[in-house]
Amino acid sequence: MLSDKELQDINAELAHAATKASASVDALNIVQRHQGWVSDEAMKDVASMLDMTADELDAVATFYSFIFRRPVGRHVILVCDSISCYVMGYNPLLDNIKNRLGIAFGETTEDKRFTLLPISCLGACDRAPAIMVDEDLYGPVTAETMDGILEKYK
C-alpha cells in the first residue's frame, strides 16, 4: 500500500505530466524517497496509477541503476570509478572501503547502515578519487579521511 503522502506526490507529478507513462521514473523515485527502495507491491501500485502493467513498469525500472529493486541501507555510498578517479587511486580506496565495511559492491552492512555501489562518474574529476554518500560529495578521499566521513552517517 502506498502511503497518503506518496499518493499525493505521485498525483502531483501526474497533474503536469505530458502522458501518464512519462512520469514513470519520477513516480518510482517518489516511492524510493519514502521507502528507500521499490518493492514488488509498490511496483504494482505505481503501475496501476500510470495505466501500465507491473511488468511494463519493471522493465523501465530495471533499466536505470538508481531505481533500487532490493532494499538498501540507511545510507548509500557511491564510489566513482571514472577514469580520473581510476588513475588517481580508485583501487586502493575501494579496497579500503570494502575492508572497513566488510561488504562488496551491491551489498549492505549487517546493521543496515551502508550500501556500497559503483557509479560511472560523479563529475568531480578534479577532486579524484571521489565518493558520494547520499547526496554529499567528498573528494579527494584518502584512507585517513574515510573515518571522518563515515562517522557523519549513523
Add this chain to the structure above:
Amino acid sequence: MNKDVSIKVCMGTGGIAAGGVEVMSTFEKALASVGIKAAVQKNCSMHKVGCRGFCARDVLVDVIIDGTKSTYQYIKPDMVERIVQEHVVGGAPIGDWLVTDDYHTFHDKQVKVVLSDCGEVDPEDIDSYLGRGGYEAVKKVLTTMTPQETIDVIKASGLRGRGGAGFPTAVKWDMAIKATGPKKYLICNADEGDPGAFMDRSVVEGNPHAVIEGMIIGAYAIGAPHGYVYIRAEYPLAVERLHLAIKQAKERGYLGKNILGKGLDFMIKVKLGAGAFVCGEETALIASIEGKRGQPKAKPPFPVQKGLWGYPTIINNVETLANVPYIIRKGASWYAAMGTEKSKGTKVFALTGKILNSGLIEVPMGIPLKEVIYDIGGGIENGKKLKAVQTGGPSGGCIPANMVDTTLDYESLSKVGSIMGSGGMVVLDETDCMVNVAKYFLQFTQSESCGKCIPCRVGTKRLLEILTRITEGKGREGDIELLESLAADVKTSSLCGLGQSAPNPVLSTIRYYRDEYEAHIYEKRCPAGVCKDLLSYSILEEFCKGCTACTRVCPAGAIIGEKKKPHKIIQDICIKCGACFETCKFKAIKKG
C-alpha cells in the same frame, strides 16, 4: 568602520566538498564577533559564487576591501578568524595564505566566455546575473530581431555543438524552424556522463541563468513553446540551483506566457536521469523523457523530424546553449574572431589526472595542447614525465606525449585519432599503462551498453575479455589483430554513438602504443609496472644494505635474508603488493 567589504566564497560542488559552507558560516560569525555586525549589513556583503575552475585549491575566498581584491586558497574554517582580524580589521592581507603566482598563470592563458560569469555571479540570485548584463540578449532578440535573424547571428558566429560531435548549431536550428507540426520541443542535454568531464555540471551550478537564457533564445528562434532540461540525478546541487533559477526567471517574466510582453510563450521542465549513461544519446534521452527504457533508436528519422512524442525536437548541450546569450550580446564577429577557421570560439575543458593544476578551464579553439598542459596546467605532478592525454572520454582517444603540439580544435583532434568530445582531458604519466587505460574504457562502455543491438552488447564484451586476458598475462599471438578487426566491426555496425565510438580507446592506444601491447603479450611484461599479474619484484643486491625494513612490511613473509646482508624475495610467496617497493629507502627493489 567605513570600509566597503565584500567576501566571496567559492560554493561550487568542489568548494562545498572542501568545506565551503563551514567557511562561509565561520566568516559570518567572525565578522559579527569583532563588532562590525551593524556595519556588516550595510557595507559588508557575503556572496556564494559558483565554480571558478580551480577547484583543486578550494576553498577559495575573495576578500574585497574598497575595490581591492585578495584571493585566498585552501581556506579552512579555523583560518577565518585570522583573516578577519588581520586583513578585514587590520588591513594587512596574510601573505602566506594568498594564492601564488601559478593561480594567475592558471587563469592568464584562458579566455572565458561560458565561464565568464561563473565565480562572479551568485547562482542563486537572478539579480546578480541581471547586474552583469544577464537577460539582455533575450530582450535584444525579442525586441529587435526575427527568429531567422537570430539563427543568422548564430550561423555567422560559427558556433558548433559542444556536446561532442560539433554539429553546427545554426544548421540544427534552421532545420527546426522549417519543420512543421502542431508542437515543437527544445531540450537541453545536461546528462553529462563522460568519465572525466564536469563542465556542464559546473556551468549549471555556477551560472544556471545563462543556460536558461540560451534556451529562451533557442526557443524563440525555432518556435518551440516547450523546453526540457534533462539532467543527471548525480548532480543534486546543479538540479537544486536549476529549479531555483527557473522559478526566479518565471517570477521576473523571462519564462511563461507572453515573455516580456512580446508574445513569446516558453516554459522549461526539469527531468532527472536515473543513472544510465546511454541517455545522453539523443534518441535514448527522448525515450527516457517519455518514461521508457532509455534505449536509442536508429536514425533517420532524426529528432528534428520526429522527436519527443513524435514532434520536431532540438537537443542542444548545456555549454552550447550557455554560449548563445554572450554571442547575441557581443555579436557574431566578436565570437568568430576567436578560434580557428572551422572551430570558432572557445571550449571548456576539464583538466584532470596527473596534472599539477587540475580544474575547469576555457581556452580559445586552436590552442596547442602543450600550452594547456604546461602553462595552464603547470605540468605533470611529482616531476614525472607526460605519457599521454586522453580526450573525449570513452568515445575518444589518447594523444601521445610526442604530439603535444597538436592544436585543440575539432579537425586536428580527429586527425590524430581522438575527438573533442564534451571536453574531458585526462593527463596520464609514465606510471600509467595504456592497455589498462583501454581496458578501463571498455569496462565502462560494456557496462553502460544498453544491450539493444548485438554489435555493441556482445562486441564490447569480447573486446573487454581480450584486453583483460592481455593485462593478466594470458594474451595470445594475434590478439592485437583480433582487437583491430573486432573494433572495426563494432564501429561500423552499432546502432548509436555509444557503440560506434566504444572501440576508439582501443584503436587509439594500439595506434600509438602497439609496443606496450606486444610487451604484455609476447614478453609477459607491463612496461609501466601497473598490471599486477605481470609484475615481479626483486632485490638488487648491489643496493641492498640489509636494513630489514622490507622484511618487516612484507605481509606475506616472502622476503628473507640476514641483517646487513643482501635480502631476497621468494617469488612463489610474493603477493606483489608493492609494500617493499614503497618502503625501501635505497632503491634496491626492482619492479618490472
